[in-house]
Amino acid sequence: MTMRGRILTSPPVTVLLVALAWLAVVPLFNIEPRYLPPLGDVYAEAVKLWPDLLAGFWRTFLETFIGFIAGALIGIGFGTAFAYVRLLERAFFPIFVALQSVPVIAFGAIVVIWFGNTILAKVVIALYLAFFPVAVNTLRGLSGVNPGRAALLSSFGASNWQSFLMLALPSAAPVIMTGLKLGISLSLAGAIVGEWFGDTVGLGVLLLQALYFEQVTRVWVLIIACGLLGALLYGALSLIERRYVWWQFD
Amino acid sequence: MSSEGIQNGGMAARSKASVIPPHLQLVNVWKRFGSEPNRTVAVSNVDLSIAPGEFVTLIGPSGCGKSTLFNMIAGLLPPDSDGSILLSGQPQPDGALLGKIAFMPQKDLLFPWRTVLDNATLALEVEGMSRRKARAKAESLFPEFGLMGFERHYPHELSGGMRQRVALMRTFLFERDLILLDEPFGALDALTRAMMQRWLLDIWERHKRTVLFITHDIDEAIFLGDKVMVMTARPGTIKQTETIALPRPRDASVITSPDFMEIKRRLLASVEEESMKTFALSRDAADRKTMS
Incomplete structure (x- = not known):
């Protein structure tokens, strides 16, 4: 890619271009605020909402983050167990697949009944959504270990545990990262939906309130805030990936 | 008897x-x-x-x-x-x-996430040697294997011949x-x-x-x-x-000596006979497949 091409596609520049387009398009086509409010109004609304926005952002971040970490750990655990114990995979994997086909909304209701309007309920929903892609990708990564490398390690007299740590885990890491990146976006969606079942703080709560009072400008503030949170979480994972898991799965 | x-x-x-x-x-x-x-x-x-x-x-x-x-x-x-x-x-x-x-398979099978040095010490680590000691031991072999200066490189940065030498060093270090x-x-x-x-x-x-x-x-x-x-x-x-x-x-120069040629002639006849058999076997199999 040329230097100019790279600058044009870098994330901050993309954001800037979208903002400029927004500024230009609204007066140009005389768009009603009901459909797309002017960017200046959205900014003013964000300033007005600032303390609530900040508290909501932090709260939703926390729910997503805790849920994601827990889901990722459990997902990696189950994925590993499935990869090494065929019987477990046969017994439990179909159950997980079936569970995944239950829409999170239906599942969320029972979680709120179990855990009440606590942060825990949102964490559990975020966990539930992150778990599956991580487990599946861990299983896929660990089952795809190059048999030649595995034989080489055995010929050195490596134990199963050594083979797992020195070969299987690093070789599966790029695939597990793919699962984690899927999982973190789902976790955020889970946390926001979880807040709709009832709470007082959070981006999801603000979103629902704005919807009830038809505060279109506020909805846009929240869309941007949710997008920012999602981008931050995904970006952090991508940075970790580029720094520590840069090799290809083969 | x-x-x-x-x-x-x-x-x-x-x-x-x-x-x-x-x-x-x-x-x-x-x-x-x-x-x-x-x-x-x-x-x-x-x-x-x-x-x-x-x-x-x-x-x-x-x-x-x-x-x-x-x-x-x-x-x-x-x-x-x-x-x-x-x-x-x-x-x-x-x-x-x-x-x-000490077994070295056909492919180099280097671990892409390990540096050249850490690939070379793989067997030593399996044997439980501390990473520091294993590295020190491997480092002394780098000049002999023509890999000086490449200790911290990753396998994808090396040529085929160098990768093969890393794999050989790994095999040699598994003493x-x-x-x-x-x-x-x-x-x-x-x-x-x-x-x-x-x-x-x-x-x-x-x-x-x-x-x-x-x-x-x-x-x-x-x-x-x-x-x-x-x-x-x-x-x-x-x-x-x-x-x-x-x-x-x-x-x-050994390769062009008369003794070498004489040995080669004897072996070549023998190896070619076997290669022909493999060829005939696969042709038979192909014939059987087309017939059925």
Whole structure:
């Protein structure tokens, strides 16, 4: 890619271009605020909402983050167990697949009944959504270990545990990262939906309130805030990936 | 037979302490896959023995079961129960060979997430040596393996020849007296390959390990080996063993000497006969397929 091409596609520049387009398009086509409010109004609304926005952002971040970490750990655990114990995979994997086909909304209701309007309920929903892609990708990564490398390690007299740590885990890491990146976006969606079942703080709560009072400008503030949170979480994972898991799965 | 046997037995008993058993010995080794009627015999009735410090090359047509044989010697595949593998005179039950033989497979199989240095120390780490000690030990070998300055590079930054040298260093650092090399230079261009062969001989003469080396290349087999063994087409067995009396150290000029040519002519006839059989076998199979 040329230097100019790279600058044009870098994330901050993309954001800037979208903002400029927004500024230009609204007066140009005389768009009603009901459909797309002017960017200046959205900014003013964000300033007005600032303390609530900040508290909501932090709260939703926390729910997503805790849920994601827990889901990722459990997902990696189950994925590993499935990869090494065929019987477990046969017994439990179909159950997980079936569970995944239950829409999170239906599942969320029972979680709120179990855990009440606590942060825990949102964490559990975020966990539930992150778990599956991580487990599946861990299983896929660990089952795809190059048999030649595995034989080489055995010929050195490596134990199963050594083979797992020195070969299987690093070789599966790029695939597990793919699962984690899927999982973190789902976790955020889970946390926001979880807040709709009832709470007082959070981006999801603000979103629902704005919807009830038809505060279109506020909805846009929240869309941007949710997008920012999602981008931050995904970006952090991508940075970790580029720094520590840069090799290809083969 | 009987009186002679007793006499020899007595001799053997007396000289037992002074006789060094072969480093590696295969007695009637077979490997059959599947059950009748779809049984494939990959390796049949292989007997061979390699003396300590000897460099033996094994040559045969592709698909003759060389790799299966190697996997059995490396302990990765048990031989069928009617044969046995002995290491320094000791029979090795299934799985006992793992960790006893330095095995280098055809592909370099370097770990892409490890630096060159950490790839070289892989076996040492498996053996439980601390990372610092293992690295120090490997670092001293880098000049000899022509990899100075590449310690912190990753495998994808190296050429094919260098990757192969890293894999060889990894094998050498796993300090076992017997080294199995499965076509280590098969994927290299002719010039690099010739250079690597001379380099390998140099290393071998200094470290004095026992080497069993698989190759497709007759020149390579004669140039490197004290002994060349020819394998037959599948089911693979040892057809012929040729002792190579060419003087050592050998350099590139050996390849054009009359003695070398004479050996090559003899071996070529034998190897080509087997290659033709493989060809005929695959043609038969193709014919059967088209007929049915």
